[in-house]
Amino acid sequence: xxxxxxxxxxxxxxxxxxxxxxxMRAGGFDAVSFRDIATEVxxxxxxxxxHFPQKAxxxxxxxxxxxxxxxxxxxxxxxxxxxxxxxxxxxxxxxxSAMIDDGLICLCCVLGAETLDLPDPVAEAVSSFFALVLxxxxxxxxxxxxxxxxxxxxxxxxxxxxxxxxxLATKNPQHFSDTANGILKAID
Amino acid sequence: xxxxxxxxxxxxxxxxxxxxxxxMRAGGFDAVSFRDIATEVxxxxxxxxxHFPQKAxxxxxxxxxxxxxxxxxxxxxxxxxxxxxxxxxxxxxxxxSAMIDDGLICLCCVLGAETLDLPDPVAEAVSSFFALVLxxxxxxxxxxxxxxxxxxxxxxxxxxxxxxxxxLATKNPQHFSDTANGILKAID
DNA sequence: GTCTATAATTTGATAGAC
DNA sequence: GTCTATCAAATTATAGAC
Numbered sequence: 471x472x473x474x475x476x477x478x479x480x481x482x483x484x485x486x487x488x489x490x491x492x493x494m495r496a497g498g499f500d501a502v503s504f505r506d507i508a509t510e511v512x513x514x515x516x517x518x519x520x521h522f523p524q525k526a527x528x529x530x531x532x533x534x535x536x537x538x539x540x541x542x543x544x545x546x547x548x549x550x551x552x553x554x555x556x557x558x559x560x561x562x563x564x565x566x567s568a569m570i571d572d573g574l575i576c577l578c579c580v581l582g583a584e585t586l587d588l589p590d591p592v593a594e595a596v597s598s599f600f601a602l603v604l605x606x607x608x609x610x611x612x613x614x615x616x617x618x619x620x621x622x623x624x625x626x627x628x629x630x631x632x633x634x635x636x637x638l639a640t641k642n643p644q645h646f647s648d649t650a651n652g653i654l655k656a657i658d
Numbered sequence: 659x660x661x662x663x664x665x666x667x668x669x670x671x672x673x674x675x676x677x678x679x680x681x682m683r684a685g686g687f688d689a690v691s692f693r694d695i696a697t698e699v700x701x702x703x704x705x706x707x708x709h710f711p712q713k714a715x716x717x718x719x720x721x722x723x724x725x726x727x728x729x730x731x732x733x734x735x736x737x738x739x740x741x742x743x744x745x746x747x748x749x750x751x752x753x754x755s756a757m758i759d760d761g762l763i764c765l766c767c768v769l770g771a772e773t774l775d776l777p778d779p780v781a782e783a784v785s786s787f788f789a790l791v792l793x794x795x796x797x798x799x800x801x802x803x804x805x806x807x808x809x810x811x812x813x814x815x816x817x818x819x820x821x822x823x824x825x826l827a828t829k830n831p832q833h834f835s836d837t838a839n840g841i842l843k844a845i846d
Numbered sequence: 847g848t849c850t851a852t853a854a855t856t857t858g859a860t861a862g863a864c
Numbered sequence: 865g866t867c868t869a870t871c872a873a874a875t876t877a878t879a880g881a882c
Contacts, residue, residue: 482865497775500688503857517866519859575771579820582827583768586761587685593827600828624824624833625817625840632767632820636812639770639781640788645812652813656844670847691875705848707877 483521485511491532495574498584499529499592526589529581533595536577540564541602547609554619555657557610558626562650565630569646575634582631603627611657621656629653671709673699679720683762686772687717687780714777717769721783724765728752729790735797742807743845745798746814750838753818757834763822770819791815799845809844817841 489510493502504515504525511518522528543564547557569575578599585593607623633649636642677698681690692703692713699706710716731752735745757763766787773781795811821837824830 496772498686498688498772500686501772501775504859505857513865514867515858516860516868520865523859525858574774578827579823580771582823583763583771584684584686584689585827587689596827597829600824604828620840620843622836622840624821624836628820628824628833628837629813629817630820631823632816632818633812635767635770635819635823636788636816639766639773639784640792641785645816648810648812649816652808652810655808692877693874701847702849703876704850704878708847711877713876 482511482513482517486518486521486528487532487535490528491536491577492572492574494529494532495572495577495580498580499588502528524589526591529589529592530595533577533581533592533599537595537599537602540599541606544606547606548613550613553658554611555654558607558657559654561607561610561626562630562653565634566646566650569634569637569643575638576631579631579634583635600627619657621653626653670699670701670705674706674709674716675720675723678716679724679765680760680762682717682720683760683765683768686768687776690716712777714779717777717780718783721765721769721780721787725783725787725790728787729794732794735794736801738801741846742799743842746795746845747842749795749798749814750818750841753822754834754838757822757825757831763826764819767819767822771823788815807845809841814841 486507489507490502493506504518508515508518518528522531544561545557549557552560565576578596581588581592581596582600585596588596604623604627607626611619611621611623611626629649629652633646636649637644637646674695677695678690681694692706696703696706706716710719732749733745737745740748753764766784769776769780769784770788773784776784792811792815795814799807799809799811799814817837817840821834824837825832825834
């Protein structure tokens, strides 16, 4: 059986998606080119087109792969073994380690900010990502429901996404920590 | 005296900046081209280069102009005539009307998300924007200081920036309203 | 300030051989 | 599945006339 870690590269298609994601998270959809990807992967740009005919296909695949990885990383939102606070801490941890380990912010934050210029299939994939993450967070907040819970899923996701942008742009990770602490403080 | 409204266009340079900002807010730094701007303004691309030799010059100028306009729009953060809540409401209102009127999110949110791929002068201008807005918000929160105030400037700015991305990507402005309400609820 | 003209490079994409 | 070869279009940028 192959390595099932998220760093596993079982084929060229997977390598392409990994390289494309890194560039998209750094500079947006237009920051990736077929030639750059091909060079990094060690093939030619025509071969990248074989796996993903149009750039929109590549973009949508990158987002879908990213979505599955994030959802897997945050785990079950309704496991009664952990408290609401533990679940939200896990969500925060996923984003924190992404920033620290890769030095990159959320893919769908970068792409979501340029939604108006995205090919439809990519914009739809980004929208689906947020719908899933919002649903996860709603469930995490409500099972079991905390006593005087007033924080909403939208508030938590908004805070985390914005905090990544703020920390990246000002080169100050403290803003992320500060925001994360505020989220946890408001729970329970 | 010329019209001093933010819609005033006193010269070609100003027109160029206005068109460039609109495109950058929709799709990021790479979404603007000298040719597209020139066509919209009614001149040729070489003439755009006369006003802004390099694309980095254009980008930095767009961000600086945007920064000045936002700071002017939110007004004084330390006017004792209004409460902390009124000042933060004004900040929220600036972003809300930008989304509703123009259908665009904050320029520095879009550019901040792609900081790693931005020319240095542009990245620095974006960083300065956030530094100024954070300072404004800190002042707005502390003069006069509310009794049990625990919300920080970073939390407020993060929430607002992220809420715009979330609302845009999901086409659901309710997420912005929800987040804005949460911010105001946490004050005083 | 704006133009014409053009250079140099990069881009997404395709056809067809192997 | 990858390659060579190629294309048409778009990009930033400059030189020099008006």
